[in-house]
Amino acid sequence: MFSPFEYKRPETLQEVFELLNQDNDSQIVAGGTDLLVKLREAESSPDFLIDIKELEELKGIEQNNDEIKIGSLTTITEIKENKLIKNKLYALYQAAKEFGCYEIRNRATIGGNVVHASPGAEFGVPLFALEAEVEVIGKNGTKRLPIEEFWYDVGRVKLDNELLKSIIINIDKNVKSSYHRLSRVEGMDLAVVNTALVKKSNEKYRSYFGTVARTPYRNEKIDEILGEEKFNKSSFAEIQDIINESVSPRASSLRASPEYKKRMVVSLLKKCLRDIGELGDDIDG
Amino acid sequence: MAKEIKTTINNKEYKIEVPPQMTLLELLREKLIMTGTKEGCGNGECGACTVLLNDKPVRSCIVLAHEIDGKEVVTIEGLKDTGDFKEIKDAFIAEDAVQCGFCTPGFVMAIKALLNRTKTPTNEEIKEALGGHLCRCTGYESIHRAVKRLVK
Numbered sequence: 198m199f200s201p202f203e204y205k206r207p208e209t210l211q212e213v214f215e216l217l218n219q220d221n222d223s224q225i226v227a228g229g230t231d232l233l234v235k236l237r238e239a240e241s242s243p244d245f246l247i248d249i250k251e252l253e254e255l256k257g258i259e260q261n262n263d264e265i266k267i268g269s270l271t272t273i274t275e276i277k278e279n280k281l282i283k284n285k286l287y288a289l290y291q292a293a294k295e296f297g298c299y300e301i302r303n304r305a306t307i308g309g310n311v312v313h314a315s316p317g318a319e320f321g322v323p324l325f326a327l328e329a330e331v332e333v334i335g336k337n338g339t340k341r342l343p344i345e346e347f348w349y350d351v352g353r354v355k356l357d358n359e360l361l362k363s364i365i366i367n368i369d370k371n372v373k374s375s376y377h378r379l380s381r382v383e384g385m386d387l388a389v390v391n392t393a394l395v396k397k398s399n400e401k402y403r404s405y406f407g408t409v410a411r412t413p414y415r416n417e418k419i420d421e422i423l424g425e426e427k428f429n430k431s432s433f434a435e436i437q438d439i440i441n442e443s444v445s446p447r448a449s450s451l452r453a454s455p456e457y458k459k460r461m462v463v464s465l466l467k468k469c470l471r472d473i474g475e476l477g478d479d480i481d482g
Numbered sequence: 483m484a485k486e487i488k489t490t491i492n493n494k495e496y497k498i499e500v501p502p503q504m505t506l507l508e509l510l511r512e513k514l515i516m517t518g519t520k521e522g523c524g525n526g527e528c529g530a531c532t533v534l535l536n537d538k539p540v541r542s543c544i545v546l547a548h549e550i551d552g553k554e555v556v557t558i559e560g561l562k563d564t565g566d567f568k569e570i571k572d573a574f575i576a577e578d579a580v581q582c583g584f585c586t587p588g589f590v591m592a593i594k595a596l597l598n599r600t601k602t603p604t605n606e607e608i609k610e611a612l613g614g615h616l617c618r619c620t621g622y623e624s625i626h627r628a629v630k631r632l633v634k
Contacts, residue, residue, distance in 0.1 A: 203483060204502035204548045226546075233505070233544040234525045246502065248549065298614020299592070301526060303538045304545070384613035385527060 199236045206248045210360070214336040216247050217358040223247055225360065227270055228304040230297065231313050255308070255362060258282065263369040266332075269308025269361040273297070276307060286366060287472075288323035288374035288393050295319060295378050298385040308361045314348050315387075316412070321348070322393035322405040323376045325413040329366045335359035351411045372396050375472035377465040378407075381452065389452045390461045394469035400424065404469070406462040408452075409444040416443050423470075430480050437463050487551040491516075492560030500547040507531045507542040509550075510557060518558035518587050522616065529615035532588040533557045539595040558587040566594055573628040581619035589615050593629055602633055 202224075207213045216223060224243035226232050227250060235241045249255065255270040258279050265281060276282055277293035296302055296310075296319045310320045311331070329344045333355070339362060347355050354361070378391035391407040402423040405413040419436050422428065440463060446455040453461070470476040484499045491514070500509055510516045510533070519542060522530035526544040533542045534556040561567040570590050574580050579589075589612065596603055596611040603611070608629045617625065 199503040201501075201503055204485075204546065206548070206551075229544055229546065229549075230526055230541075233546070236503075237524065246546075248546075250549070298529070299611055300529065300532055300539045300541050300614055304540055384615075385529075 199233075200239065200242045202236075202243050202246050204246050204248065206251060208251055210252060210254065210334065211336075213247060213249060213252070213360065214358065216245065218336065221245055225249055225312075227306045227309045228272065230301050230305040231309060231315075249360065255360070260368075263367055265366050265368055267307055267364045267366075269311070269363055270306050271308075273302035273305050273307065273310075274299075277302065285368045286323075286327065286371070286374060288327065288376035288395065289320070289366075291376040292319045292323050292378075292393075295376075295380075295388075301385070307364060311344075311348065311364065312354050312356065312361055314350070314352050314354050314412070316351055316410070317378075317388040317391060317408040319378070319388065319391070321413040322391050322407045323374065323395075324364065324366075325415065326393040326395040326403045326405045327366050327371050327374060328395075328403070329364050331364055332362040333359050334362040341365070345412075348412060370398050372398050373473040375469035377468045377472075379461050379465065387452070390458045390465065392462050392465035392469055394423075394466060394473065396473055396475070404466055406440070406444070406466075408450070409440075409446045409458055409462060414444060416440070419466075423475075429477075433463060433467065433480075436466065485548065487548060489550045489552070490554040492556060502546070502548055504547040505543055506533070506535075506545040506547050506550055506555070509547040510542060510555075516557055516559050518562075520584055520587055522584070522588075527614075527616075528585070529588040529592065530585050532591040532615070534591060534595060537595070537598065539592050556591075558590060561590065561594060566597070569632060570594065570628075573631040574625075576631060577624045577628040579620055579624040579628040585615060585617045589617070589625055593632070596629070597632065603629070 223245035378388040380386035520530040522528035526541040
């Protein structure tokens with residue numbers, strides 16, 4: 198059993214905001230696959246647990262013109278099985294496929310993965326690379342902001358008595374995308390490192406690397422190299438140098454050493470390039 | 483504060499008072515004395531505590547008992563009297579897929595859920611369904627073979 202808390206399951210957003218605005222220590226729970234572990238380890242001990250699972254307005258995947266909107270309560274299974282996601286946002290399909298295991302994917306939500314803002318979060322690097330925006334809802338209405346602004350540090354997102362309502366991605370600007378991760382076992386594990394790559398409609402690239410910095414990491418110099426006419430085998434040495442100089446993953450990680458992580462993100466970048474058909478057969482990886 | 487929940491467990495209706503911090507696994511094992519569902523890691527990583535919640539397999543150690551209010555749960559005890567259970571049991575015996583047996587109820591629930599989804603799962607689908615379940619004695623091949631036997 199956990200330390201005592203009260204459990205509330207509001208049926209409307211109005212009720213959620215009333216609960217959030219009361220003067221107490223409350224915690225939102227959706228799938229609970231992260232939070233319940235934290236409660237057990239006493240990393241979190243709220244007075245109130247507000248279960249938002251029943252709120253229909255936070256569920257589902259829809260397309261409006263050139264945008265796909267994913268409700269924050271959409272489960273990982275729903276993302277994995279959605280045709281639109283698989284066709285238009287392949288990196289998100291790949292992330293959903295790698296995520297946890299079958300039972301966890303049935304419960305965990307994309308919103309939960311984002312608001313926990315863990316450095317190796319499955320949806321971190323792909324959503325940053327896709328220039329996703331988030332829709333935040335509070336008692337005074339909704340607002341939209343870029344995910345990089347919303348997710349600003351380890352475990353920190355910009356929410357002030359508000360909820361993450363949805364994640365919005367432009368499908369015209371993001372032509373091709375890929376996600377890869379490395380984990381110790383395939384069945385059920387967290388990422389040791391992960392990488393996402395997006396090719397934009399303007400032929401430019403955006404690559405992001407996970408677990409090498411406090412939030413998903415991008416270096417524009419790498420993306421410039423990827424877009425160069427003369428891009429070839431030796432370009433990876435240049436990219437490796439940039440990674441080596443620009444990131445310093447924490448040495449206390451339980452999963453891998455900083456040196457290993459730095460090598461592996463570049464290796465995963467090759468896999469992403471191969472996925473989107475931009476890596477010659479003469480290049481290993 | 484304990485509150486009353488209404489739920490159906492193994493086709494039987496229950497009205498039970500449960501404290502908010504109780505997990506579904508604790509409710510099953512400690513309050514209803516259905517000890518077929520096992521607690522392994524307690525963190526949702528090993529799969530030993532898998533039950534079906536509204537037909538979907540979930541980890542009962544990271545589901546709050548209050549969350550099953552108005553919902554339906556099936557545990558290994560609920561499978562016991564069905565034909566499916568006998569078939570799965572016979573396949574496990576035929577392939578020597580049980581040694582200590584601690585992980586078995588979780589595997590059986592995952593396999594039941596898989597066969598509810600499809601009667602002819604591919605190798606990939608079997609691996610996906612069982613991928614989050616840990617077994618420390620027989621290994622996975624015999625369990626995989628047991629599922630293959632059910633598919634034929």
